[in-house]
Amino acid sequence: MGIVKYIGKRVLTLIPVLLGITILAFILNCMTPGDPVEMILTRDGDVMPTQEQIDIVTERLGLNDPYPIQYLKWLKNSLTGEFGQSFVTNKSISSEMVRRLPYTLKIAVLAMGFTVVMGLGLGILMAAFRDSWVDRILRSLTTIMLSIPGFWLAILLIFLFCEKWQLLPSSGYSGFASLLLPSFSVACSTIGVSARLTRTSILDELGRQYITVAKAKGLKNKAVVIRHALPGALIPIMTFLGTYFAGILGGSTISEMIFGIPGIGSYALDAVKAKDFPVIQAYVLYTGLVYVAANLLIDILYIVVNPKIRVGEKAE
Amino acid sequence: MKKVSIRVWSLLVTMCVLVTAFVGCGNGDTQSNNSQESKQESSQESEASSENSEESSGTTSNLNETQELVLGSVRDIIPGDGDAYYVSMSADVWEPLTRDVEGAIEPGLAKSWEHNEECTEWIFHLRDDVYFHNGEKFNADIVIANIERYKKGPMTSTYVSIDIDKTFPGLLTTEAMDEYTVKFTFSDPVPTLEYMMSNYGTPMYHPDCFDAETGAVTSFVIGTGRYMIKEHVQDQYAIFERNDNYYGEYMPYIKTVRVKCIPDADARYAAIKSGEVMALIDNGAILTAQVEELLSSDDRFDVVMTKSHMTHYLKVNGEKFPFNDVRMRQAVSYAIDRETINEQLWGGLCTPAYGILSYRTPFYKDIQGEYNMEKAKELADEVLQGQRVAVDMIVSESRAASYPYKAEAEYLQSELAKIGLDVNIKILDGTLYNEARNNGEYNCTLDAHGFNNADPYSNLFGYIGTEGGSNVKYHFGYSNAEVDALLAEVKVTADEQKRKEIYDQIQVIAAEELPMIPILYDVNVNVHNKAITGYKTVPGVEWATIQWAE
Numbered sequence: 001m002g003i004v005k006y007i008g009k010r011v012l013t014l015i016p017v018l019l020g021i022t023i024l025a026f027i028l029n030c031m032t033p034g035d036p037v038e039m040i041l042t043r044d045g046d047v048m049p050t051q052e053q054i055d056i057v058t059e060r061l062g063l064n065d066p067y068p069i070q071y072l073k074w075l076k077n078s079l080t081g082e083f084g085q086s087f088v089t090n091k092s093i094s095s096e097m098v099r100r101l102p103y104t105l106k107i108a109v110l111a112m113g114f115t116v117v118m119g120l121g122l123g124i125l126m127a128a129f130r131d132s133w134v135d136r137i138l139r140s141l142t143t144i145m146l147s148i149p150g151f152w153l154a155i156l157l158i159f160l161f162c163e164k165w166q167l168l169p170s171s172g173y174s175g176f177a178s179l180l181l182p183s184f185s186v187a188c189s190t191i192g193v194s195a196r197l198t199r200t201s202i203l204d205e206l207g208r209q210y211i212t213v214a215k216a217k218g219l220k221n222k223a224v225v226i227r228h229a230l231p232g233a234l235i236p237i238m239t240f241l242g243t244y245f246a247g248i249l250g251g252s253t254i255s256e257m258i259f260g261i262p263g264i265g266s267y268a269l270d271a272v273k274a275k276d277f278p279v280i281q282a283y284v285l286y287t288g289l290v291y292v293a294a295n296l297l298i299d300i301l302y303i304v305v306n307p308k309i310r311v312g313e314k315a316e
Numbered sequence: 317m318k319k320v321s322i323r324v325w326s327l328l329v330t331m332c333v334l335v336t337a338f339v340g341c342g343n344g345d346t347q348s349n350n351s352q353e354s355k356q357e358s359s360q361e362s363e364a365s366s367e368n369s370e371e372s373s374g375t376t377s378n379l380n381e382t383q384e385l386v387l388g389s390v391r392d393i394i395p396g397d398g399d400a401y402y403v404s405m406s407a408d409v410w411e412p413l414t415r416d417v418e419g420a421i422e423p424g425l426a427k428s429w430e431h432n433e434e435c436t437e438w439i440f441h442l443r444d445d446v447y448f449h450n451g452e453k454f455n456a457d458i459v460i461a462n463i464e465r466y467k468k469g470p471m472t473s474t475y476v477s478i479d480i481d482k483t484f485p486g487l488l489t490t491e492a493m494d495e496y497t498v499k500f501t502f503s504d505p506v507p508t509l510e511y512m513m514s515n516y517g518t519p520m521y522h523p524d525c526f527d528a529e530t531g532a533v534t535s536f537v538i539g540t541g542r543y544m545i546k547e548h549v550q551d552q553y554a555i556f557e558r559n560d561n562y563y564g565e566y567m568p569y570i571k572t573v574r575v576k577c578i579p580d581a582d583a584r585y586a587a588i589k590s591g592e593v594m595a596l597i598d599n600g601a602i603l604t605a606q607v608e609e610l611l612s613s614d615d616r617f618d619v620v621m622t623k624s625h626m627t628h629y630l631k632v633n634g635e636k637f638p639f640n641d642v643r644m645r646q647a648v649s650y651a652i653d654r655e656t657i658n659e660q661l662w663g664g665l666c667t668p669a670y671g672i673l674s675y676r677t678p679f680y681k682d683i684q685g686e687y688n689m690e691k692a693k694e695l696a697d698e699v700l701q702g703q704r705v706a707v708d709m710i711v712s713e714s715r716a717a718s719y720p721y722k723a724e725a726e727y728l729q730s731e732l733a734k735i736g737l738d739v740n741i742k743i744l745d746g747t748l749y750n751e752a753r754n755n756g757e758y759n760c761t762l763d764a765h766g767f768n769n770a771d772p773y774s775n776l777f778g779y780i781g782t783e784g785g786s787n788v789k790y791h792f793g794y795s796n797a798e799v800d801a802l803l804a805e806v807k808v809t810a811d812e813q814k815r816k817e818i819y820d821q822i823q824v825i826a827a828e829e830l831p832m833i834p835i836l837y838d839v840n841v842n843v844h845n846k847a848i849t850g851y852k853t854v855p856g857v858e859w860a861t862i863q864w865a866e
Binding site for chain 1: 395396585586587591714
């Protein structure tokens with residue numbers, strides 16, 4: 001099967017998945033308690049809205065329509081990339097997502113960079129020095145890394161790098177330096193997981209027959225690990241990292257909130273708090289698309305990394 | 317295998333390069349008043365000017381001109397288009413017709429006003445020396461254009477909504493009597509118009525910055541205030557520049573002010589401690605415990621406290637037993653040791669409250685109460701007849717994040733147990749909290765509210781009027797014919813002294829019958845670095861008086 005045909009087929013099968021996601025999100029929104037109109041009109045917290053005001057806003061938001069009609073209207077608009085206006089800020093959701101996406105992307109890409117470099121690096125070291133003191137220390141370190149809650153690490157990093165040593169800004173985006181702490185706090189636990197996964201995968205590969213042959217040919221341990229075992233070991237790691245990357249592209253909510261980065265995650269969190277239906281809907285569709293695209297990309301990367309894998313075939 | 321290895325390493329190297337290249341890219345959504353400037357350039361300029369000023373390190377006035385003042389805020393001080401006001405009043409970009417200064421109404425863009433005996437016709441005399449930031453003159457036509465804008469509402473905001481019916485109830489006509497005189501005619505008497513128009517009641521914008529059809533702000537707000545918006549990156553920072561053509565009595569010292577949005581409490585604390593920001597300016601910008609820690613551990617900082625318009629209450633469901641009985645509400649009030657709550661949980665910063673009105677309103681009556689557990693038990697026993705009753709106390713998650721409500725709820729739980737109430741504390745997410753409150757599925761709740769203008773009528777009516785919106789909706793179940801009559805009377809009373817007397821009577825009744833049980837009057841706590849002076853709050857921070865210390 002040609003790769004283009006394969007991708008086309010995958011994309012077609014993903015359409016009902018995405019539709020299903022949006023319908024589920026819509027139903028969940030409808031079932032969630034709370035009246036968005038009341039929330040909008042009582043934001044100042046002092047004065048109760050009149051029935052006339054409630055009626056005006058309800059009509060303006062199209063909430064008088066039956067649920068299926070509301071859903072279909074939204075779906076029709078979203079196909080053209082128009083997600084409507086936020087109930088809370090009255091701003092265009094599409095514009096707001098486009099404005100916020102670069103911040104989330106930057107955090108995601110840098111966090112991915114940390115994870116790939118440190119996770120793979122530590123994993124290779126642990127595998128190369130299996131059962132030595134290096135391995136034991138790094139295993140402990142990675143256990144700690146994957147156990148630390150992200151929000152706690154974020155606060156600790158702010159305390160150390162901003163308050164104590166005054167090396168980095170505490171909040172907001174002001175260039176590369178301001179992304180280091182949020183990205184590392186997002187990446188930390190994944191570094192731990194990917195390092196351990198890399199170690200296990202490499203050790204698994206090292207037990208295979210072709211490695212024994214390579215060693216028998218007199219290749220050094222370093223060359224065996226890096227040139228032979230690592231490529232094979234990368235497959236499960238790539239699956240893990242791909243899903244992880246999709247996750248942070250959906251917004252590293254806690255990190256964005258703590259570090260004051262106005263990304264997609266903090267947008268979604270604010271929307272959930274305020275019961276901002278249109279934003280939540282748009283966010284669900286966006287994350288669905290990201291996951292679907294990430295999975296597709298992972299499949300393609302399998303082929304790039306290991307040509308032995310062919311579409312519809314199993315790796316030997 | 318060698319080819320595969322090359323592919324792997326190529327992939328890894330490519331990823332590293334992409335990461336560096338991509339992350340290093342600047343963002344492109346900076347809005348500037350003059351031209352689109354990149355944020356990096358701005359930061360570099362800022363740093364450069366800061367360095368230059370340090371080098372010159374001369375007089376305070378030099379620093380004021382050259383060194384940017386950076387302030388930290390909980391939220392973006394410019395909510396932007398979509399928000400009724402676009403920018404917070406505390407930024408001093410726009411100005412109202414009248415001002416509420418510590419509860420007293422003072423002239424703003426209107427220098428004086430008068431009304432007929434029935435309070436149905438009001439004439440406002442405008443200042444004739446006011447110019448907008450775009451150089452155009454402020455006059456009666458501008459006021460009329462803004463009133464027309466309010467009619468497009470209600471327009472929502474993170475501050476208070478703009479609603480013509482709230483600020484100008486029963487407005488029939490608005491007319492320009494001459495270039496600087498405006499006349500408002502109402503269908504019913506409006507005795508406190510100057511109160512309702514104060515501050516957020518009448519923001520005056522140049523018509524060029526809003527859509528006449530929808531009322532929506534379409535560009536940077538063009539106001540008449542001491543500062544102009546120079547640059548804004550949504551949810552990141554806003555830069556304000558001094559309006560050197562300001563007409564008013566005193567010109568701000570600092571030429572450029574940057575306000576950073578720092579939503580997280582720990583990050584804000586780190587920012588002020590590291591010197592990244594010189595002061596925190598929003599309500600709740602610093603937690604009580606952090607104030608104590610900061611002041612005790614570092615002598616570079618100072619704290620400025622002012623009375624807040626917020627009051628903390630135990631609000632009760634008066635439609636349900638046991639709080640439908642006034643004796644039970646009184647028992648609870650006697651059982652609350654407000655001094656202990658203040659000292660132990662609020663760092664002694666607040667003031668024990670026994671009256672329903674905020675101690676910041678001009679109509680506040682100083683009412684004192686007492687902590688008397690014996691009396692509380694006696695009253696509770698009359699109601700409960702020796703039985704123990706389970707009550708649900710709900711607390712909003714967001715309130716619990718801003719105030720020590722969780723500890724306060726636990727304290728009340730232990731105290732109220734002594735009078736026969738077994739309190740079940742429920743910390744609820746905002747949506748569930750509203751749902752429980754709206755459906756009356758609670759017995760009591762810790763909550764706070766403030767007053768949106770210096771005249772407390774609308775709030776008092778809402779909370780304790782028999783038909784009051786909050787009273788009905790939140791199931792407070794309070795109804796007193798005498799209070800209703802007093803509220804009806806105060807609504808049409810223009811005489812200030814008479815109004816004060818009526819409000820006094822209402823407060824005495826409320827302290828006796830406790831439709832809501834006041835606990836503490838809140839305080840605004842603002843922390844600043846001693847590198848700046850003239851830091852005062854009104855209750856928002858007054859930027860105009862701030863300057864760099866020598």
